[in-house]
Amino acid sequence: GAGVSQSPSNKVTEKGKDVELRCDPISGHTALYWYRQSLGQGLEFLIYFQGNSAPDKSGLPSDRFSAERTGGSVSTLTIQRTQQEDSAVYLCASSRTSGGSSYNEQFFGPGTRLTVL
Amino acid sequence: AQSVSQHNHHVILSEAASLELGCNYSYGGTVNLFWYVQYPGQHLQLLLKYFSGDPLVKGIKGFEAEFIKSKFSFNLRKPSVQWSDTAEYFCAVNDPNDYKLSFGAGTTVTVRA
Numbered sequence: 001g002a003g004v005s006q007s008p009s010n011k012v013t014e015k016g017k018d019v020e021l022r023c024d025p026i027s028g029h030t031a032l033y034w035y036r037q038s039l040g041q042g043l044e045f046l047i048y049f050q051g052n053s054a055p056d057k058s059g060l061p062s063d064r065f066s067a068e069r070t071g072g073s074v075s076t077l078t079i080q081r082t083q084q085e086d087s088a089v090y091l092c093a094s095s096r097t098s099g100g101s102s103y104n105e106q107f108f109g110p111g112t113r114l115t116v117l
Numbered sequence: 118a119q120s121v122s123q124h125n126h127h128v129i130l131s132e133a134a135s136l137e138l139g140c141n142y143s144y145g146g147t148v149n150l151f152w153y154v155q156y157p158g159q160h161l162q163l164l165l166k167y168f169s170g171d172p173l174v175k176g177i178k179g180f181e182a183e184f185i186k187s188k189f190s191f192n193l194r195k196p197s198v199q200w201s202d203t204a205e206y207f208c209a210v211n212d213p214n215d216y217k218l219s220f221g222a223g224t225t226v227t228v229r230a
Contacts, residue, residue, distance in 0.1 A: 003160070031216065042121070042207060042220035043161075056217070091161065095216075106218065108153075108161040 002026075004109035006092050012115045013082055021077045021112045025094030032075050033095075033106060034067060038088040046090075049075060050097075082116045089113050119144040119210045123221035131229050132200055138193040138224050140208030150191040151209040151218065152182055161207070167191065168213070178202070200230045 005024045013019050025032050034046040045059040049069045060066070064082075069075040079086055089111040095104035124139035142148065152164040165176025172184040182193045191208060208221040 033217065035218075035220075040222065042123075042222040043209075043218070045217040045219070048216055059217070105163055105166070110160050 004092055004094050004107055006090075006109040006112050008112055009110065010113045010115075012117065014117050015084060016081050018078065018080045019082055019114065021079075021090050021114070023075045023077070023092030023094075023109060025073065025075070025092070026107055027073075028096065029094035029107075030072060030097050031095045031104065032069060033093040034075070034077050035091045035093065036061075036088045037091060037111070043091060046077070079114075082114075084116050087114055087116045119148070119212065119219040121208055121210050121219050121221040123206075123208055123224050125224045126222070127225045127227070129227045129229065130198060133197050134228075136193075136195045136198045136202070136226065138206055138208075138226070140191045140193065140221060141189050142191070142208075142210045142219075143189065144210065144212070147213055149211050149213055150182070150184060151211075152176065152180070152191075152193050153207045153209060153220075154204045155207070156201075156204045164193070164206070198226075198228050200228050202226060203228045 007022045032049040035043040037043050047067050048056045051072050052069050064080045067077045091111045092109045093106040095106045120143045122141050150167040153161050154164045155161045165174050167174045167184050175181045180195050184191050205223050205225050207223045209218040211218050
């Protein structure tokens with residue numbers, strides 16, 4: 001596609017429910033990133049994929065958070081047993097590749113606004 | 118790990134005024150530096166970036182930023198703002214050997230017509 005897309009754009013859920021957030025990166029981009037933006041704060045790194053593998057999961061805030069990527073394309077971020085502090089905008093980004101001496105620009109999607117009641 | 122601080126939370130100014138947004142980072146090594154902008158209802162997009170070379174970087178829409186290594190700063194400037202520059206601006210840093218971006222908290226800029 002022309003850009004990174006995310007779905008749903010908005011998600012309201014009840015505390016304790018599980019949610020799945022989806023990201024479709026730009027076609028051909030091998031690197032994919034998830035960030036979280038909480039109210040009044042900058043973007044917080046969550047996890048990074050190179051292809052289908054996630055070499056860095058250090059940003060995931062708890063074991064309730066998990067992510068996968070299949071076919072080197074679509075990624076799903078799953079939050080189990082949601083809590084009110086999970087409310088935030090979840091942003092996905094992709095880049096042609098990652099690291100190295102030549103930085104590959106990260107292109108961001110529109111985000112999913114998650115509200116946990 | 119890097120940390121990024123943006124000095125202003127909210128800036129309000131009139132059209133044609135000059136804009137300068139401060140950004141400081143804490144990291145002793147070589148860094149890549151970025152400014153991203155998010156216009157109302159739109160995606161986060163890259164305004165400009167610095168990897169190496171001339172510390173004065175020019176970006177889109179008349180923005181520029183200056184990297185001052187001794188001050189660990191990468192301030193964003195625009196000589197004359199327009200109403201359409203109303204947006205949230207984020208400074209970001211990464212280690213060239215790393216991939217993840219560390220972002221500042223953002224500065225909301227409101228330009229009054």
